[in-house]
Amino acid sequence: METIPKANCKKIGYLQKPHGIKGEIVLQLEDNYAESLEEYPTFFLEIDQLLVPFFPTKEGIRIRSNESALIQFDWIENEIEAKKICGCQVYLDQNDLILNEEEITLHQLVGYTLFDKSVGKIGKIEQVDDFSGNMIFQVKFKGEEVLVPFNEDFLIRFDEEKKEIELQCPEGIFDID
Numbered sequence: 177m178e179t180i181p182k183a184n185c186k187k188i189g190y191l192q193k194p195h196g197i198k199g200e201i202v203l204q205l206e207d208n209y210a211e212s213l214e215e216y217p218t219f220f221l222e223i224d225q226l227l228v229p230f231f232p233t234k235e236g237i238r239i240r241s242n243e244s245a246l247i248q249f250d251w252i253e254n255e256i257e258a259k260k261i262c263g264c265q266v267y268l269d270q271n272d273l274i275l276n277e278e279e280i281t282l283h284q285l286v287g288y289t290l291f292d293k294s295v296g297k298i299g300k301i302e303q304v305d306d307f308s309g310n311m312i313f314q315v316k317f318k319g320e321e322v323l324v325p326f327n328e329d330f331l332i333r334f335d336e337e338k339k340e341i342e343l344q345c346p347e348g349i350f351d352i353d
């Protein structure tokens with residue numbers, strides 16, 4: 177069986193979990209690929225180290241944010257079938273990608289070093305979560321997990337080249353006993 181070479185594709189995320197009982201699946205996007213989904217491309221799921229084509233149904237893509245979408249594939253009609261492909265890495269043909277190079281998403285900040293204006297170096301951003309539109313950075317500081325709220329008003333410095341971000345964090349957030 178012929179399949180598309182991985183070199184011709186770009187990994188855009190993974191299938192996280194079923195959504196509802198009719199076979200819809202949450203696609204967790206790694207970067208800002210939501211715009212690429214608007215043209216209903218062919219998705220390639222990595223199954224047994226091969227890229228297998230999957231086709232969305234007509235009206236089968238609902239973009240939730242720049243980080244996730246709901247996908248309904250042909251032949252996936254219920255939650256049981258959807259569970260079978262959860263966890264699969266998802267690729268798009270590079271010709272189907274629409275990239276907005278200027279825009280950086282907060283999830284791309286994982287791995288950046290976080291600094292606080294008062295405290296100094298805090299540590300590497302391990303995870304970025306979105307709680308109802310409130311972005312939170314998860315960082316280890318003095319061996320403890322700290323959740324740091326992100327707001328553009330807190331931003332002091334952003335250095336993409338050095339992968340550093342400096343914030344004026346709320347007072348007391350780094351008080352660890």
